[in-house]
Amino acid sequence: MKTVTISDVATHAKVSKSTVSHYLNRRYDSMRENTKQRIEEAIETLGYQPNIVARSLKLKSTRSIGVIVANILHNFTTEVVRAIEDACISSDYHTIICNADDDPLKEKHYIEMLRAKQVDGLIIFPTGNNRDLYQQMLNARYPVVFLDRTVEDISIPSILLDNLQASKLAVEHFVEQGYRRIGIITTSIINHITPRIERIKGYEKAMSEQGLPIIDNYVRTSKSTDIQQAMADLLKLDEPPQAILAGNDLVLIEILKYVKQHGLRIPEDLAVIGIDDVSFASFYTPAITTIAQPTFEIGKRGAEALLKKINQKDVEDYGNFRFEPELKIRDSV
Structure with a gap:
């Protein structure tokens, strides 16, 4: 034809x-x-x-951005990405979504592939282990924004939750309800992932402020596939925790699986709070108390910050912004 x-x-x-x-x-x-x-x-x-290619050559823009997420399985990630897409569509940009699986090599591959495709900018949930590549983009003044995480000494604008405050809200609520032996479980911190590290620091700081001891055995980090074993180890202690803070949605799911499989009652046998307000939290029995992130606001702000950089507008007021968490009290504590 x-x-x-x-x-x-x-x-x-x-x-x-x-x-x-x-x-x-x-x-x-x-x-x-x-x-x-x-x-x-x-x-x-x-x-x-x-002819999109011809149009891109003429305009020197593909009207597209790349989004490299750390783990697409997180409820947080899917909601943030949806908000990014909505904001970009309203500005006549389309998005290409890539899942790095918290693997620095996959992240590096996607950064190089997307730049080769001449996307106008990148939003990255960084693994943190491609510092030279991040710095190269900075030096080239290539538009890039970090979401959910920061990378030390890399001055790329980062938009994320106040993770210290998130843990503080949880610990304070446990204490208000009479709990003293409080533990925290989160996924692996081997790669120094910002929210995981900060939520543990926030937990430790809040425990100290409440005059409670920080017991090393009550702080557990592991791969998501090993969370249930971490739960078993915690509950076998001579004085097991009375309450557990789940560091993210994947941890919460594994904790609830363990509770069901072992016939435990929430909150009678174990009180639970999860960081990330997963969709099932309000109708699970009992309903789960959570620390909610404003996921759609985070995604929207990230997209707006990147589009400002692409259009060479000042993004000072969009850099390193932290959103406030919200405690949603339900029946699990």
């Missing part, structure tokens, strides 16, 4: 090629309504598809 060109559209609509070009690039504020209608009908009748 013959490829339909912009000239064919112009001839069919009885307008100039430049008028069609203005229409395709949405520069039609002063264009008559019947002209727009004729061009739209010509495009539909002829089945015209714009």
Whole structure:
């Protein structure tokens, strides 16, 4: 089949090629309504598809951004990505989503692949182990924003939760309800992942502020596949914790599986608070008390910050921003 060109559209609509070009690039504020209608009908009748590559070369922009997430399985991640996509679509950008699985090699591959595809900028949930690559992008003034995590000494704008405050809210609520032996479980901190490290620090700080001892055996980090074993180890202690803070949604799921499999009662046998307000928390029996993150606001702000950088606007007020967590009290404590 013959490829339909912009000239064919112009001839069919009885307008100039430049008028069609203005229409395709949405520069039609002063264009008559019947002209727009004729061009739209010509495009539909002829089945015209714009040449995206040619358009990108001309405009020096692909109108696309890459989003490299650490782990797509997190409820937090899917909600943030949805907000990013919504914000980008409203600005006529499309998104390419890549899942790094917390693997620095996969992250490096995706950064290089997306840049080769000439995306206009990147939003990264960084593994933290590609410092040279991050610095190269900074030196090249390439638009990039970090979400959910920071990387020490890399001055890329980062947007995330106040993780210290998140743990503090949880510990304070446990104490208000009369609990003293409080533990925390989170996923592995081997790669120094910001929220995991900060939530443990926040827990320890809050315990000290409440005059409670920090017991090393009450602080557990492990791969998500080993969370249930961590639970078993905790509950076998001579004085096991009365309450557990789940460091993220994947940890909470594993804790609830363990509780069900071993016939434990919440909160009678074990009080639980989860960081991340997962969708099932409100209708699980008993309903789970959580520390909620404003996921959609985080994603929206991240997208806005990147688009400002792409358009070479000041992003000072968007750099290193932390959102406040919210305690949602339910029945698990």
